[in-house]
Amino acid sequence: xxxxxxxxxxDVTLPAGALISVKAATRARVLDRLRxxxxxxxxLTRAAAFGVLLLLSGVIVALVVGSLPALRTFxxxxxxxxxxxxxxxxxxxLAPIYGTLVTSFIAMLIAVPIGLMIAFFLxxxxxxxxxxxxxxxxxxLAGIPSIIYGIWGLFIFAPxxxxxxxxxxxxxxxxxxxxxxxxxxxxxxxxMLTAGLILAIMVLPFATSISRxxxxxxxxxxxxxxxxVGCTTWEVARYVVLPYARVGVIGGVMLGLGRALGETMAVTxxxxxxxxxxxxxxxxxxxISASIANEFTEAVGDLYTSSLIALGLxxxxxTFIVLAIARYMLMRIERRIG
Amino acid sequence: MTPRYASRRRRNIVxxxxxxxxTLIGLGWLALILGSLxxxxxxxxxxxxxxxxxxxxGAQGGLxxxxxxxxxxxxxxxxxxxxxxxxxxTYMAEYGRYDRLTSVVRFINDILLSAPxxxxxxxxxxxxxxxMGHFSGWAGGVALAVLVxxxxxxxxxxxxxxxxxxxxxxATSIGLPRSLTIRHICxxxxxxxxxxxxxxAVARISGETAPLLFTSLxxxxxxxxxxxxxxxxxxxxxxxxxxxxxxxxxxxxxxALIITMAVLILSITARSLASTGKQS
Numbered sequence: 001x002x003x004x005x006x007x008x009x010x011d012v013t014l015p016a017g018a019l020i021s022v023k024a025a026t027r028a029r030v031l032d033r034l035r036x037x038x039x040x041x042x043x044l045t046r047a048a049a050f051g052v053l054l055l056l057s058g059v060i061v062a063l064v065v066g067s068l069p070a071l072r073t074f075x076x077x078x079x080x081x082x083x084x085x086x087x088x089x090x091x092x093x094l095a096p097i098y099g100t101l102v103t104s105f106i107a108m109l110i111a112v113p114i115g116l117m118i119a120f121f122l123x124x125x126x127x128x129x130x131x132x133x134x135x136x137x138x139x140x141l142a143g144i145p146s147i148i149y150g151i152w153g154l155f156i157f158a159p160x161x162x163x164x165x166x167x168x169x170x171x172x173x174x175x176x177x178x179x180x181x182x183x184x185x186x187x188x189x190x191x192m193l194t195a196g197l198i199l200a201i202m203v204l205p206f207a208t209s210i211s212r213x214x215x216x217x218x219x220x221x222x223x224x225x226x227x228x229v230g231c232t233t234w235e236v237a238r239y240v241v242l243p244y245a246r247v248g249v250i251g252g253v254m255l256g257l258g259r260a261l262g263e264t265m266a267v268t269x270x271x272x273x274x275x276x277x278x279x280x281x282x283x284x285x286x287x288i289s290a291s292i293a294n295e296f297t298e299a300v301g302d303l304y305t306s307s308l309i310a311l312g313l314x315x316x317x318x319t320f321i322v323l324a325i326a327r328y329m330l331m332r333i334e335r336r337i338g
Numbered sequence: 339m340t341p342r343y344a345s346r347r348r349r350n351i352v353x354x355x356x357x358x359x360x361t362l363i364g365l366g367w368l369a370l371i372l373g374s375l376x377x378x379x380x381x382x383x384x385x386x387x388x389x390x391x392x393x394x395x396g397a398q399g400g401l402x403x404x405x406x407x408x409x410x411x412x413x414x415x416x417x418x419x420x421x422x423x424x425x426x427x428t429y430m431a432e433y434g435r436y437d438r439l440t441s442v443v444r445f446i447n448d449i450l451l452s453a454p455x456x457x458x459x460x461x462x463x464x465x466x467x468x469x470m471g472h473f474s475g476w477a478g479g480v481a482l483a484v485l486v487x488x489x490x491x492x493x494x495x496x497x498x499x500x501x502x503x504x505x506x507x508x509a510t511s512i513g514l515p516r517s518l519t520i521r522h523i524c525x526x527x528x529x530x531x532x533x534x535x536x537x538x539a540v541a542r543i544s545g546e547t548a549p550l551l552f553t554s555l556x557x558x559x560x561x562x563x564x565x566x567x568x569x570x571x572x573x574x575x576x577x578x579x580x581x582x583x584x585x586x587x588x589x590x591x592x593x594a595l596i597i598t599m600a601v602l603i604l605s606i607t608a609r610s611l612a613s614t615g616k617q618s
Contacts (some may be wrong), residue, residue, distance in 0.1 A: 046424035117360035145545020262454025
């Protein structure tokens with residue numbers, strides 16, 4: 001290596017040649033070390049970024065490999081069979097898939113309108129000094145761990161529903177032709193409706209905070225113009241703010257849906273874990289995540305385990321699609337705002 | 339006042355009332371959950387909860403081993419997840435800000451961020467528990483680390499992107515190599531935000547149950563051996579709450595209260611830290 005590398009004018013003008021070369025050599029060493037450190041650090045960060053990619057592909061590969069035995073045995077009928085019998089080792093995913101979709105649908109049906117109204121309140125009606133505290137309180141709902149929702153749902157919410165809302169629904173909607181089957185049967189307390197309601201509370205903060213963010217990103221001139229021609233507050237929100245923020249709202253809703261689909265603990269407590277497809281929303285059912293959480297550690301035999309992993313794969317594929325759409329929508333609105 | 343005008347007015351009032359009641363519903367629900375948690379949790383809370391082991395049904399006991407287990411799993415997850423997350427975030431914000439790789443990683447990371455945690459549990463079961471042949475604390479810690487990484491990546495990238503370029507240019511102009519610029523200038527400028535990210539990650543994993551169910555499993559007895567099944571607070575709550583025994587259920591409520599308080603304190607700290615970081 002060239003010992004004069006990194007030598008500067010100042011070094012050369014110093015007297016005593018020996019000293020110069022020692023200094024220059026140290027300098028070169030230091031510079032080399034720095035350069036090496038630079039390369040190592042850069043490669044390290046790049047490796048970590050690749051690691052994130054590997055993580056996701058690892059998840060997919062592990063799930064596919066784990067579910068192969070079940071998929072090979074049952075084929076596509078795995079998706080359409082309701083039967084779930086560990087004793088005879090016959091498994092079908094229809095009941096969990098149905099339960100997952102129904103509970104998430106109930107959750108979105110309730111959480112989206114409430115979330116939008118809260119966002120409307122926070123951005124248009126609420127006095128300035130109240131905005132932050134209310135916003136933080138709503139976001140605290142998102143911070144509460146899901147197991148807390150579960151234990152609360154099981155001990156407080158389900159008995160409450162069993163005593164009040166469910167008998168009321170059976171007595172009223174249970175006799176309306178067309179939708180009567182949805183509200184038939186005894187009030188168990190636990191069941192799909194309860195799970196859907198709990199999910200609604202959990203999804204609410206997502207729907208709210210993203211809607212609030214996109215609502216407040218609507219240019220003030222648009223709103224002022226609408227107010228200027230005499231619109232009421234509600235008309236401004238409904239016909240100016242909402243259409244402008246539509247893509248972002250849909251993105252936020254999909255993000256919440258992704259969470260509702262994959263939510264495990266809260267649902268496991270209150271769903272009842274019954275592998276059947278029943279028309280009544282009040283009946284116990286199961287979801288993909290609840291089945292896995294309830295049965296995985298007790299699963300005996302490769303086929304049982306593999307069927308549960310196959311359920312996990314289905315869940316992952318569904319949420320992946322939903323989340324990808326959500327991200328795409330949010331990316332579009334970010335590009336427009338930014 | 340024309341009828342048309344009156345109806346528009348009425349509609350506005352109805353919508354306003356609906357918005358107000360929606361907000362009250364949201365806040366009321368939060369109060370309801372926290373209230374019943376405090377009510378049920380405090381009645382069972384005593385010193386014994388923090389000093390004794392989980393009891394067999396019908397006996398006195400506490401939650402010492404799951405509390406210690408949870409702390410160990412969380413620390414393990416942070417020890418693995420934080421460096422990886424910070425390094426990946428650094429690449430995305432510093433070296434490859436306009437790379438193809440960065441946008442792909444950002445997309446994948448966002449997916450991981452909201453992927454169902456039970457699927458992560460299945461993944462770790464497949465790659466660690468099944469090959470090792472037994473449940474272990476290591477597997478639980480790694481499963482939680484997988485949840486830590488996306489949170490840390492996201493905040494690190496966001497915070498480093500906010501660091502003004504003038505700082506980097508100044509550092510470069512006095513001859514600082516790039517890696518030192520990042521470590522001594524950018525990290526320091528983004529410190530508050532990055533710590534916030536780590537706190538948020540802790541808040542997220544400290545209540546996670548699903549990925550632990552079949553990785554670290556549970557342990558009725560005192561064990562700090564990471565190579566064996568280890569107790570953790572969320573899993574114990576799950577087991578005790580679904581049991582028919584009254585004392586177990588009340589311990590589950592106490593555990594739920596402890597977790598919620600810890601998570602709320604963490605997220606409030608993180609939030610205030612983030613807002614002070616923005617002001618400076």
